[in-house]
Amino acid sequence: MEVGVVGKPNVGKSTLFNAWTLLDVPMAPYPFTTLEPHRGVSAVRVPCPHTEGGGPCTPGNAKCVDGTRWVPVSIVDVPGLVPGAHEGKGLGHKFLDDLRPADGFVQVVDLTGATDAEGRIVAPGSSDPSDEVGFLEEELVAWIAEILGRDFERQARGVELEGGKVEEFLGQRLTGLSIPTPSILAALRGSDLDRDHPGRWSAEQRVAFARELLRVAKPRLVAANKCDRAAPAQAAALADRIGPLPVVPTAADAELTLRRATRAGLVDYRPGDPQFTVRAAEKLTSGQQAALAEIRKVFEGWGSTGVQRALESMVFERLHQIVVYPVEDETHWTDGKGRRLPDALLVPAGIPARALAYRVHTDLGEGFIRAIDGRTHRALAADHPLAPNSVVRIVSRK
Numbered sequence: 235m236e237v238g239v240v241g242k243p244n245v246g247k248s249t250l251f252n253a254w255t256l257l258d259v260p261m262a263p264y265p266f267t268t269l270e271p272h273r274g275v276s277a278v279r280v281p282c283p284h285t286e287g288g289g290p291c292t293p294g295n296a297k298c299v300d301g302t303r304w305v306p307v308s309i310v311d312v313p314g315l316v317p318g319a320h321e322g323k324g325l326g327h328k329f330l331d332d333l334r335p336a337d338g339f340v341q342v343v344d345l346t347g348a349t350d351a352e353g354r355i356v357a358p359g360s361s362d363p364s365d366e367v368g369f370l371e372e373e374l375v376a377w378i379a380e381i382l383g384r385d386f387e388r389q390a391r392g393v394e395l396e397g398g399k400v401e402e403f404l405g406q407r408l409t410g411l412s413i414p415t416p417s418i419l420a421a422l423r424g425s426d427l428d429r430d431h432p433g434r435w436s437a438e439q440r441v442a443f444a445r446e447l448l449r450v451a452k453p454r455l456v457a458a459n460k461c462d463r464a465a466p467a468q469a470a471a472l473a474d475r476i477g478p479l480p481v482v483p484t485a486a487d488a489e490l491t492l493r494r495a496t497r498a499g500l501v502d503y504r505p506g507d508p509q510f511t512v513r514a515a516e517k518l519t520s521g522q523q524a525a526l527a528e529i530r531k532v533f534e535g536w537g538s539t540g541v542q543r544a545l546e547s548m549v550f551e552r553l554h555q556i557v558v559y560p561v562e563d564e565t566h567w568t569d570g571k572g573r574r575l576p577d578a579l580l581v582p583a584g585i586p587a588r589a590l591a592y593r594v595h596t597d598l599g600e601g602f603i604r605a606i607d608g609r610t611h612r613a614l615a616a617d618h619p620l621a622p623n624s625v626v627r628i629v630s631r632k
């Protein structure tokens with residue numbers, strides 16, 4: 235699972251990416267600071283099942299801190315997209331293609347309205363962040379429509395003649411875009427198209443289908459960034475204008491400072507916390523003290539920096555992911571080496587037991603006999619949808 239960070243230049247995408255991943259990609263107050271995609275890993279929080287009793291866990295992929303598991307999520311930061319990106323403006327072609335594997339997008343906008351459509355600095359309030367959302371949607375739709383549309387008519391008629399399935403034909407065209415067949419079917423249902431005659435779809439109908447596909451297959455969320463320089467009323471106005479897309483106000487810069495200060499041992503702070511504490515005030519320079527005082531105002535005005543919440547809303551509410559724990563011993567919740575709850579996996583909500591087996595290992599999926607619920611000890615059939623936080627053993631022939 236990968237979350238793409240998108241938006242126009244100079245809104246704070248790389249700052250948000252650095253805050254999430256604690257990497258160090260360049261950030262600067264001018265457009266096109268980022269010219270290549272950067273990939274990194276962040277984490278979302280869930281309560282660890284070890285808190286239900288039976289002793290501590292032995293985390294492998296997802297660390298456990300005081301009963302909270304931090305489950306890894308891949309993030310990709312791409313260069314800024316400008317209007318006309320799908321036609322190659324500002325190298326937009328290439329940048330959009332870097333987003334193919336992303337399962338959903340967090341669009342960063344400048345809530346202060348102090349950057350124009352190309353990311354140049356303008357007076358605060360002179361640009362409207364809701365315009366950023368509108369133009370980016372058009373770029374993403376045009377990009378998908380173009381991928382879909384290359385030599386469409388001729389090939390679609392070929393499929394009609396051979397009696398092929400339209401969803402398979404569309405799936406092949408969209409390869410690499412990380413769009414599963416059920417989403418293609420949902421988009422087909424959602425758009426008024428003649429499924430038996432894709433060769434007759436007009437260019438406008440293909441664009442309408444691309445829009446529906448974007449809606450069902452690539453969930454989005456808006457991070458209203460630089461909220462440290464804006465008022466809650468501005469975030470509310472943005473949410474009003476772009477509904478139904480969810481808006482999470484963020485102060486990426488503040489969060490990055492706090493995460494780095496925590497790493498340096500200067501403050502105590504966990505991402506998502508509603509406050510932080512200074513560890514050793516005497517070690518701080520006056521500049522650092524002033525910066526932390528500014529950050530306190532963010533917590534007073536907004537409750538948190540919003541950065542962790544933005545990622546968790548994206549993963550849990552928009553991408554409908556849950557965390558499950560495959561184990562080999564359903565009584566002790568251990569793997570073959572006696573490690574307790576070693577793996578915490580992000581999977582789609584309601585994933586069938588056998589599909590989880592495949593995710594753990596192809597052999598486990600192929601040889602699947604049944605799963606066993608680690609809490610009730612009941613057997614679960616191959617198509618049984620797994621609940622969030624499930625601890626499951628997979629019984630397999632292989």
Ligand SMILES: Nc1nc2c(ncn2[C@@H]2O[C@H](COP(=O)(O)OP(=O)(O)OP(=O)(O)O)[C@@H](O)[C@H]2O)c(=O)[nH]1
Pocket residue numbers: 242243244245246247248249250260261262263264265266267268269312313314315353459460461462463484485486487488
């Ligand atoms: N006030 C404020 N400034 C921020 C915040 N986040 C980022 N910035 C500033 O915004 C400017 C642009 O940040 P970047 O992270 O480089 O933005 P970007 O969207 O990656 O830019 P490109 O790579 O050029 O598209 C920098 O000067 C950041 O310090 C924030 O939360 N508040």
Ligand SMILES: [Mg+2]
Pocket residue numbers: 247248249260261267268312313314
């Ligand atoms: Mg950048």
